[in-house]
Amino acid sequence: MSETDLKAHAEKLRGLHSGPMLVLPNAWDAASAVIVAEAGFPVVATASAAISAMLGHPDGEGAPWQEMFAAAGRIARAVPVPVTVDAEAGYGLAPGELVDRLLEIGAAGCNLEDTDHRASGLADADAHAEWLAEVRAAATERGVPLVVNARVDAFLPASGIPEPDRVAETVRRGRLYLEAGADCVYPIGVRERRDLATLVAELPGPVNGNTGDRLDLAALRELGVARVSYGPRFYRAALAGLKSAVEELR
Structure with a gap:
């Protein structure tokens, strides 16, 4: 992909965060990406958990980055729409x-989470914000407005953040990341409507949500969520369908 085309894809992806709500059924290989694009979705997002599982590695940066980026690159080459890559x-x-590798494979955007997989906990928020600022500066230097979706992992049990403090900590981190140049904040693991409503109100930028038992697409739209992603959900559903089909053959 030419730099001009990649820049256009990044600008299109950024514009889609301004409404209506951007829905991203995540893909894990070229075939699933084509299905998403041919269904009419304007963007394809990758799911790192699904890709790592497909490659035979555990989630949480258990797969070599070279393999993860090679898989994401095949997705980007398979579809004509912008692709945002879950870069863990x-x-x-x-x-x-990191920016060079993302642009080489044709990524218009990326997810970057604040879990420190080497320390098994959350990264220091200020240090992570500085790192995000350097990512933004690198993308600007290369002339492509890479769309950065900053994932905040405070709601995940592994974060070690007590449940009563998760909203406040997510707001604190999300504001730091937006100030550093992130385009969107992704508070993964939020299940309660009241918590998500507070985050949308308190964060001065677009918010990425997930559907769940108490949060369907209509609820997310009503709350003002800018984008919705599904992670490895469709990959797991595909495997469940395969399991059911092959068991019927026995």
């Missing part, structure tokens, strides 16, 4: 190298 926590790459 950046795989320990320096900001400039």
